[in-house]
Amino acid sequence: MRFFILCCLLLCSLPANAKDIAGVMVQETLQTEDGTLLQLNGAGIRSKFFFDIYIAELYMEQPSSLVNEVIEASGHKRMVMHFLYKEVGKEKLIEGWDEGFADNTKTDEVAKLQDRINTFNDMFVDVKKDDIIVLDFIPDKGTVVTIAKQEKGVVPGKDFNDALLRIWLGDEPVSSELKKELLSYQK
Numbered sequence: 001m002r003f004f005i006l007c008c009l010l011l012c013s014l015p016a017n018a019k020d021i022a023g024v025m026v027q028e029t030l031q032t033e034d035g036t037l038l039q040l041n042g043a044g045i046r047s048k049f050f051f052d053i054y055i056a057e058l059y060m061e062q063p064s065s066l067v068n069e070v071i072e073a074s075g076h077k078r079m080v081m082h083f084l085y086k087e088v089g090k091e092k093l094i095e096g097w098d099e100g101f102a103d104n105t106k107t108d109e110v111a112k113l114q115d116r117i118n119t120f121n122d123m124f125v126d127v128k129k130d131d132i133i134v135l136d137f138i139p140d141k142g143t144v145v146t147i148a149k150q151e152k153g154v155v156p157g158k159d160f161n162d163a164l165l166r167i168w169l170g171d172e173p174v175s176s177e178l179k180k181e182l183l184s185y186q187k
Helices: 001-014 068-072 090-104 107-122 159-170 175-183
Strands: 018-023 024-027 029-031 037-048 051-060 077-083 132-138 143-149 150-155
Touching: 024 037, 024 051, 029 159, 029 175, 037 077, 037 175, 051 132, 051 159, 051 175, 068 132, 090 107, 090 159, 107 159, 132 159, 143 159, 159 175
Parallel strands: none
Antiparallel strands: 018 024, 029 037, 037 051, 051 077, 077 132, 132 143, 143 150
């Protein structure tokens, strides 16, 4: 028990490593509210028409550079979207989610998920520069949606989170370059 406590104290006393992406400090590791340690799997900027929209950060208990391992992992996962653009309207966010689900998930799976996708979409509001969206997959709970530090709700099911992650990591991701950056973890 003393060894465990000593390890925890040493772990907590280590300086947090971070890297700068577009003036935002992206942590290499973070600890969730329940004490789970997550490692940065990868991070990058989502750009559209020469505008930087947000920084995406993917954290996992067991990071991997392989899409199938990331999607299939059953542990805690966190996707963070730190907005850089002055404002993105709710309608644009929902349009992007719907397009991402349709492009990267089979039609029959989207049909099975549609009620949960609608619930997810209903949680969104307009976001402004420096707002942060956190999409936390917690096993046995689901995907917890937090926008600008306000928890909006939970969407149950690992199948939903798998479809959500495929928006960035699927065959038709929002950005091929961002997909590569999110999968940039190296042991």
